[in-house]
Amino acid sequence: MTDHPPPSPALLPAGMRDLLPPDAETEAMALAALMEVFASHGYGRVRPPLLEFEDSLLAGNNAALAEQTFRLMDPGTHRMMAVRPDMTPQVARIAASRLGGAPRPLRLSYAGTCVQVSGGVLETDREVSQAGIELVGADSAEADAEVIAVGSEALAVLGLRRISFDLTVPPLASTLITEFGLPEPDRAPLLRALDRKDGAAVQRHGGALAPVLNALLLAAGPAARALEVLRAQPLTPGARALADRLAAVVAAVERRAPGLRPTVDPIEFRGWRYHTGVCVTVFAAARHEELGRGGRYVGPGGEPACGLTLRPELLLRAAPARPTRSRLFLPFGTAAATAQAMRAQGFGTVAALDLAEDDLAEARRLGCTHVMRNGRAEAL
Amino acid sequence: MTDHPPPSPALLPAGMRDLLPPDAETEAMALAALMEVFASHGYGRVRPPLLEFEDSLLAGNNAALAEQTFRLMDPGTHRMMAVRPDMTPQVARIAASRLGGAPRPLRLSYAGTCVQVSGGVLETDREVSQAGIELVGADSAEADAEVIAVGSEALAVLGLRRISFDLTVPPLASTLITEFGLPEPDRAPLLRALDRKDGAAVQRHGGALAPVLNALLLAAGPAARALEVLRAQPLTPGARALADRLAAVVAAVERRAPGLRPTVDPIEFRGWRYHTGVCVTVFAAARHEELGRGGRYVGPGGEPACGLTLRPELLLRAAPARPTRSRLFLPFGTAAATAQAMRAQGFGTVAALDLAEDDLAEARRLGCTHVMRNGRAEAL
Incomplete structure (x- = not known):
């Protein structure tokens, strides 16, 4: 006798689930529709493997993914392999290695399943699907805007129209603080205050920079107003360059996707690890649920790149149901x-x-x- | 200094590979075309998770998969999880549990990636894709034939027409030997002889059954001739029932898919582990490459079922190339x-x-x- 009955054989590990009819077909069709939009914009599909050697998958920028990653041993080589927690590093690897000689800019798309040790903050899924694009070898506002515009078209194809695109520049705050020469002991508490959007704490730790930072905190909202505040505030040269790039991206997005009307949060940096420029978070307006994110980064070998990763299963929860087949x-x-x-x-x-x-x-x-x-x- | 330079970061584990443009898109489109054929025949798609608890995934019939299975520990429960080496057991689990109350016959389809510790005999891939159907709760020649006919239609949609469907009845030889009452010490060597198709050894170990078995060995080939031999030979009751079912399946296949012209190998049983009736192996005629296999089995809870699993990446190697997008x-x-x-x-x-x-x-x-x-x- 034991106190605990044996677990039901149908019980799945936490965060893993079965998709049943008709949901699995709906998901597959939505994924195909997304990938078709990416292909129609010249993005060539790649399919990296589910497992890679750990030291390859988690190299460089991706070391931060380590705690999210399941590992197992390759019995052939006794080297550790990792089940991918994210496909973006794989696509960056392919761009730098196997497609290192392909002409730039290089447009790649991908879709697949990833496994994470624990779910994100707002969800419990550990098996997550991803579908995305990477635009490699171009460093311009046009490139940033293309990724956002293509993503927006893909969401529209799924019938998702009440979507908000929130633009951020994760390195802006730290660049401003560093270039301004704020005393070292104030920097960490100031960044924490900015992260919490705590204006009083910003006032305490921000010194002469506090009015600027608080103005930027309050600027979050529709792009036109936020850009006006950014223009009006005195910024250090590196921060000014980032702000100018943001303004150019907003202008290019408005040209390519006039209905998109992005919002801007100039100080936001939470959750961005290795991004070096303008970033975007995609929300379902009604549910405040994050449907995808992306932005500019530096790929292996120092190559500029930007990308966007969508989460098909979350898109489907937010998208109108599709008619099923008779x-x-x-x-x-x-x-x-x-x-x-x-x-x-x-x-x-x-x-x-x-x-x-x-x-x-x-x-x-x-x-x-x-x-x-x-x-x-x-x-x- | 070390004798071995560090491995290239782009090196993937053996049997894992990157699919590049345009191959990844071609594969995705072919997979979608297969799944569309399955859906058009009323097969509802399911999507089981990539990882399950080991004791669920490898229960019962599936224990034989254990040596092919990568395992890792669930940090939440400290239970062992397995990366699926095959999706069929997962679909059988869903049919018996979450869809246990759904009306029978239950038609399910699935597609996804599996990971195996080592590649099969004729290949080195360890990440393998599968796409298949299961027809659960029906035990009849019509059901066996439907799975074969639907599979054949799916292959035709990919442009694969020179395909051979080889029908076998894995339990036939052992049923015949057991029911005939051959002395115990001869049984194992006789089965080995049959597996090697070694007529002389069959003669040595087969006793009075040897002429029947050798006639069946020689009968392998076009269905009509093989069935004629099966009809003419004296069989024990259980073996006769299996042979009659085979004949009924061939007749039903000819009705549903007149161009299919299956071959029959009545004695073949190699590589079939838990199948209880008529099975099929799909070959590309030109390359003698196995593109898929399936057959009849008993699902969890004793429910009759049959299915067919195709290997999309192998289909694509055998299929004519598709035009890529301009x-x-x-x-x-x-x-x-x-x-x-x-x-x-x-x-x-x-x-x-x-x-x-x-x-x-x-x-x-x-x-x-x-x-x-x-x-x-x-x-x-």
């Missing part, structure tokens, strides 16, 4: 050619495997919407 | 509406991110097939 019951003995013709019309056919006493009842029992009678599909 | 270079400043119209025509557009000195040269450098000039797409 299911047509085919009584036993229906001719193969008839069945084929009905499938060509878009029906999913459900063939009886033997004679039913009552075809209508059998069709209903099997969840069909239609039944084949007298040579045509009748709605049930 | 790439259209858009000079800097091309209107957004023009770009959109060209994508709607099927072009993949490649937008210049700044002014090029020579648009034609730039288009060529970027691997484009067309360039936008004077308001239309000119072929390069």
Whole structure:
């Protein structure tokens, strides 16, 4: 006897789940629609492997992913392998190595499953799907804007229209503080205060910079107003360059995707680890749920790059439901050619495997919407 | 100094690989085409997770998969999880548990990536993709034939037409030997002889059964002839029932898929672990490469089921190449509406991110097939 009954064999590890009909097909179709938008903009699809050697996957910038990563030993080489927690580092590796000789700018797309040791802050999924693009070898506002505009088109194809694109410049605050020469002991508490958006603490630790930083904190909102505040405030040269780039990205986005109307939060830097320029977070406006994120970074070998990663399963929770396929019951003995013709019309056919006493009842029992009678599909 | 230079960061574990453009897109499109055929026949897609608890994934029949399975510990529960080496057991689990109450026959489809500790006999891939169907809760020749016919239609959609479907009945030989009451010490050597198709050894160990077994060994080939031999030979009751089912499956396949013309190998059982009835192996006729396999088995809880699993990456090596999308270079400043119209025509557009000195040269450098000039797409 034991106090604990054996776990049900159907119990899955936390954060892992089965997708059932029709959700799994809906997800696959939405993913295909996303990838089609990326391909139509010249992004070539790559498919990196699920497992890589740990020292390759978690090299450089990606060391921060280590705590999110499942590891296992390759029995052949006794080297540690990692199940990818994120596909972006893999795509960056491919761009720098196997496609190192391909012409720049290089446009790549990808979609796949990742596994993370624990879910993010607002979710419990440990198996997460990703679909994204990377634009490698270009460092310009046009490049930043292209990634945002293409992402926005992909979301529109899924029927997601009430989306907000929040632009940030994660290195701006620290650049401003460093270049301004704020005394070293004040820097860490000041960054924490900015992270908490705590104006009083910014006042305490920000010295002569406090009014500027608090003005920027309050500037978060529609892009036009935020950019006006950024223009009006005195910034150090590096911070000014970042602010100018942000303004150029907003202008290029408005040209390429006039309906997008981004918001800007100039001081936000939470959760950005290795980004070096303008970044974007995509939210479902109604639910304040993060659907994707991306931005500018420096790839392996120092190459400039920017990208955007969307989360298909989260998109689907936010997207309007799609109509599912009609299911047509085919009584036993229906001719193969008839069945084929009905499938060509878009029906999913459900063939009886033997004679039913009552075809209508059998069709209903099997969840069909239609039944084949007298040579045509009748709605049930 | 060390004798061995550090491994290149781009080196992947054995059996893992990057798929590059255009192969990754071709594979995704082929997979979508397969899944569309399955859906059109009423198979509802499921998506089980990449990781499950080991004791769930490798329960019962699936213990044989253990040596192919990577394991890792769930830090939350300290239970061992397994990276799936095969999706069929997961689909069987879903059918028996979460969809245990769904009407039968239950038709499910699936596609995804699996990881195996070492590659199969004829290949070195350790990350393998699978796409398949399971027909659960029906035990009839019609059900066996449906799975084969749907698989054949899916292969035809990929342009794979020179395919051979080899039908086997893995339990037939052992049923015959057991029911016949052959002396225990002869059984194992006899099965080994049959596995090697060694007629002389069959003669030595087969006793009075040897002529029957050797006739069946020689019967392998086109279905009509093999079935004739099976009919003519004296079989024990259980073996006769299996042979009759095989004949009924061949007849049902010929009705549903007249062009398929299966072959039959009545004695073959190698590589089949838990199958209880008619099985099928799909080969590319020209290359003798196994593209998929499936057959009848008993699912969790004793429910009859049959299925077929295809290997998309192997299908693609055997399938004719598909035309890739035309790439259209858009000079800097091309209107957004023009770009959109060209994508709607099927072009993949490649937008210049700044002014090029020579648009034609730039288009060529970027691997484009067309360039936008004077308001239309000119072929390069």
